[in-house]
Amino acid sequence: MNVYDLPDQEGYFGPYGGTFVSETLMAAIEELKAQYEHYRQDPEFLAELAHELHHYVGRPSPIYHAKRLSEHLGGARIYLKREDLNHTGAHKVNNTIGQAMLARRMGKPRVIAETGAGQHGVATATVAARYGMECVVYMGAEDVRRQAQNVYRMKLLGAQVVPVESGSKTLKDALNEAMRDWVTHIDDTFYIIGTVAGPHPYPTMVRDFNAVVGRECLTQMPELVGRQPDVILACVGGGSNAMGIFYPYIPQESVRLIGVEAGGDGLSSGRHAASLSAGVPGVLHGNRTYLLQDAHGQIIETHSISAGLDYPGVGPEHAWLKDTGRASYVAITDEEALQAFHTLCRLEGILPALESSHAVAQAMKMAPALGKDQIILVNLSGRGDKDMATVAERSGLHL
Amino acid sequence: MSRIASTFARLSGSNRKALIPFFTVGDPLLESAVPTMQALVSGGADILELGIPFSDPMADGPTIQRASERALQNGVTLTDVLAVVAEFRQTDDVTPVVLMGYANPIERLGLDAFAAQARAAGVDGVLVVDYPPLEGRFLKAALTQVGIDTILLVSPTTTEQRMSEIAQLATGYLYYVSLRGVTGAGHLEVDAVATQVGRIRSYAKVPVGVGFGIRDGATARRLSEIADAVVVGSRLVEEIEASAPTEVPRRAEALMRQFRHAMDGAQ
Numbered sequence: 191m192n193v194y195d196l197p198d199q200e201g202y203f204g205p206y207g208g209t210f211v212s213e214t215l216m217a218a219i220e221e222l223k224a225q226y227e228h229y230r231q232d233p234e235f236l237a238e239l240a241h242e243l244h245h246y247v248g249r250p251s252p253i254y255h256a257k258r259l260s261e262h263l264g265g266a267r268i269y270l271k272r273e274d275l276n277h278t279g280a281h282k283v284n285n286t287i288g289q290a291m292l293a294r295r296m297g298k299p300r301v302i303a304e305t306g307a308g309q310h311g312v313a314t315a316t317v318a319a320r321y322g323m324e325c326v327v328y329m330g331a332e333d334v335r336r337q338a339q340n341v342y343r344m345k346l347l348g349a350q351v352v353p354v355e356s357g358s359k360t361l362k363d364a365l366n367e368a369m370r371d372w373v374t375h376i377d378d379t380f381y382i383i384g385t386v387a388g389p390h391p392y393p394t395m396v397r398d399f400n401a402v403v404g405r406e407c408l409t410q411m412p413e414l415v416g417r418q419p420d421v422i423l424a425c426v427g428g429g430s431n432a433m434g435i436f437y438p439y440i441p442q443e444s445v446r447l448i449g450v451e452a453g454g455d456g457l458s459s460g461r462h463a464a465s466l467s468a469g470v471p472g473v474l475h476g477n478r479t480y481l482l483q484d485a486h487g488q489i490i491e492t493h494s495i496s497a498g499l500d501y502p503g504v505g506p507e508h509a510w511l512k513d514t515g516r517a518s519y520v521a522i523t524d525e526e527a528l529q530a531f532h533t534l535c536r537l538e539g540i541l542p543a544l545e546s547s548h549a550v551a552q553a554m555k556m557a558p559a560l561g562k563d564q565i566i567l568v569n570l571s572g573r574g575d576k577d578m579a580t581v582a583e584r585s586g587l588h589l
Numbered sequence: 590m591s592r593i594a595s596t597f598a599r600l601s602g603s604n605r606k607a608l609i610p611f612f613t614v615g616d617p618l619l620e621s622a623v624p625t626m627q628a629l630v631s632g633g634a635d636i637l638e639l640g641i642p643f644s645d646p647m648a649d650g651p652t653i654q655r656a657s658e659r660a661l662q663n664g665v666t667l668t669d670v671l672a673v674v675a676e677f678r679q680t681d682d683v684t685p686v687v688l689m690g691y692a693n694p695i696e697r698l699g700l701d702a703f704a705a706q707a708r709a710a711g712v713d714g715v716l717v718v719d720y721p722p723l724e725g726r727f728l729k730a731a732l733t734q735v736g737i738d739t740i741l742l743v744s745p746t747t748t749e750q751r752m753s754e755i756a757q758l759a760t761g762y763l764y765y766v767s768l769r770g771v772t773g774a775g776h777l778e779v780d781a782v783a784t785q786v787g788r789i790r791s792y793a794k795v796p797v798g799v800g801f802g803i804r805d806g807a808t809a810r811r812l813s814e815i816a817d818a819v820v821v822g823s824r825l826v827e828e829i830e831a832s833a834p835t836e837v838p839r840r841a842e843a844l845m846r847q848f849r850h851a852m853d854g855a856q
Binding site: 200208209210212213214216217218220356363366370374375376472473481485487488489 | 642643644645646647648650651654667668691692693694695696697718720723741742743744745747748751755766769770771
């Protein structure tokens with residue numbers, strides 16, 4: 191493979207990406223682009239970021255050999271990149287720290303965010319508290335109901351949580367609402383997007399801040415097992431944890447990269463959130479990418495047991511990795527993810543987020559058919575404490 | 590001369606400014622669209638802006654978003670919007686019609702197919718909210734081929750450099766977004782708008798319209814002293830929302846008449 195240096199100047203990964211926003215946002219986007227371009231190469235900025243990731247987040251996160259799970263499946267050896275052990279319990283904080291540091295340097299005292307499962311909202315509220323910034327989080331009303339614990343966490347951290355009642359009342363509607371806030375308060379507000387989507391430079395910026403995950407794996411895997419893994423698995427909603435672990439591995443062509451989308455009730459049911467597996471390219475939320483849409487170009491309501499994957503689009507770089515074949519994408523159903531959730535709890539004493547359970551489920555599917563010499567690395571992107579009520583409800587219990 | 594250019598020429602001859610109402614096709618019903626268009630013209634509208642419903646209208650406030658949701662519940666598609674224009678053209682071949690919407694439904698239909706069908710229906714201009722000039726260049730090329738104007742936005746935060754670039758590309762008229770925010774917000778500062786419109790005029794070769802946040806005749810009147818056109822969107826959509834479906838054309842016409850009188854009093 192040639193040197194991978196995407197996106198191009200206009201924020202394109204092949205035909206995907208770009209800057210599809212109203213003129214009212216262009217000045218803010220141009221400013222962000224220029225500032226990010228400057229600070230991404232600024233030694234002082236990078237040193238502070240490294241310091242924060244080490245002392246505040248607790249990086250590097252370990253890689254753990256899930257021996258009992260591997261033996262139970264009787265095939266490939268499964269390793270987990272423990273992003274669930276980060277401060278706030280997911281990979282999301284890698285990105286929010288970077289963007290909040292940028293916001294401070296740009297003189298913006300107010301940050302806003304959209305959130306689905308609430309993990310990005312919590313990570314944003316956390317860094318806003320850490321840096322003394324005002325914080326408003328937009329969250330679909332349906333997600334507010336599903337993720338009550340995270341809503342309370344955000345409030346404890348001093349953030350204002352705004353339930354969004356429009357559309358499907360989930361992540362995409364929260365994103366619409368955050369964009370509207372941004373355009374109204376452009377002078378003092380920084381919009382911290384939580385995934386590798388949105389107008390350029392967000393897909394690149396969020397990828398870069400999360401790429402610390404993949405970079406750590408590049409050094410940790412040889413230390414642990416003497417080589418790089420054969421397969422890397424990560425769940426994909428918008429795709430930030432997947433992009434974070436995939437990106438440093440793109441040039442390592444012997445490593446298979448597989449993104450795991452939310453299959454909901456199954457792709458044939460139509461009730462899912464698998465944009466790459468079942469969508470077609472279009473324009474939404476500032477970028478061109480694969481979308482779940484009807485024949486007339488209207489965005490379809492999605493379904494997943496996991497609020498964090500319940501999104502009708504996907505980051506444009508994933509769209510490009512799919513088209514070029516460098517990564518492949520599969521779907522895992524709600525039921526399979528739940529089984530993986532319980533299995534990991536029982537066999538390894540690790541309670542994974544329902545999002546990450548999709549990647550674990552794919553590992554469980556693949557491992558038995560692979561030899562014991564094969565190594566699967568799963569990005570365990572978050573912990574599942576926030577999902578206990580959802581899981582209990584599925585088992586007919588009420589906490 | 591295009592319908593848009595001849596409309597502005599005619600108005601300029603009588604020292605009047607263009608009144609441009611906006612509503613979403615399919616709100617409250619698909620069947621009410623053509624009667625509403627005709628009523629708006631009777632009430633004094635010079636150009637009609639028709640919203641193409643979209644599931645995720647990011648740049649719009651709650652009022653127009655609800656209108657979009659109602660239209661989508663009625664199953665209204667881009668093809669239906671084009672059919673509405675074609676039907677309107679059977680009785681009105683003079684009033685310009687501008688379609689306003691988001692990129693995805695247009696891309697789904699295909700840029701060339703959309704341009705051809707819009708031309709056949711009698712569309713005069715197209716404004717795609719999430720196509721800044723760079724991303725919208727392919728649609729603009731397709732529309733230019735069939736003689737349809739591409740309406741571009743300028744905002745309060747648009748830099749001088751971009752303003753001059755956008756003005757170079759503009760056809761039909763330029764649409765100045767008169768406040769920071771989404772459609773229907775309500776904190777418009779007329780003096781600031783006057784300064785900005787003055788700057789746009791120094792670059793623009795086409796008329797300059799002002800929209801976003803124009804809620805009453807008095808504001809429309811003051812803006813018509815500054816700009817070539819005044820766009821009334823959310824205020825009209827609110828009127829439609831508050832009306833029984835059969836009453837929509839009558840109330841839309843009455844509202845237009847108020848704005849028309851206020852603006853013409855300015856001359």
